[in-house]
Amino acid sequence: MCGLLLSKPDKPxxxxxxxxxxxxxxxxxxxLITDNFHTSLELAEWLISHSSDTYGTLRRTRRGIPKELETKKLKRGEVAAFGKGKVMVLRWKDKKEVTLLSNVHTNEMRTVEKRSKCLVKPALVIDYNHTMGGVDQHLSDYPLPRNRSKKY
Structure with missing residues (x-):
């Protein structure tokens, strides 16, 4: 397995x-839907070359992210999006800023009703929350055993 991992030393x-x-x-x-640990521009381009799609959250410090995206100040509800070929990098601010990458979505905004309020969110954020939210919810179904040590 280690030999396979080192076959592409230029990739993270x-x-x-x-x-x-x-x-x-x-x-x-x-x-493929990924979290920010696995998402990168290189991976997205590699998947596109193999007829596969991807989207997910992205760390702003990843290699290849436009500097304008990193430095632009956003107000609540604002979106900044940049494209490179088929890949789009989107930054959106609600309570916190979130950066996402997709080759499936555009910067389209959708209205979502939550607790009798209408919120406008990027379609990418809605789809990501729908698919990845289930993972976080199911983790609570498997309680972790607590290590109880005896105190003398």
Whole structure:
């Protein structure tokens, strides 16, 4: 396994792991949703070259992110989006700023009703929360055992 990981030393280790795990699913039209640890421009471009789609949260410090996106100040509800080929990087501010990458979405905004309020959010944020929110909810179904040590 270690020999496979070192086969692409120019790619981040997190991207190399995803590349290995995705090998059997490439060129079949799957869409990969990732969190900010695994998402990168290099991975997105590699997946596009293998007929696969991707979207997910992105760390603003990743290589290849436009500097304008990093420095632009956003007010609540504002969006900044930049495209590179088929890949779009979007930054949106609600309570906190969130940066996302997608080759499936545009910077389209949708209205969502939550607790009798109408909120306007990017379609990318809505889809990401819908798919990844389930992962976080199911983790609570598996309680972790507590290590109780005896005190003398």
């Amino acid at each position: 280790m997190s991207s190399q792991i995803v590349m290995i795990l995705m090998k059997p699913l490439l060129d079949k039209g799957y869409c």
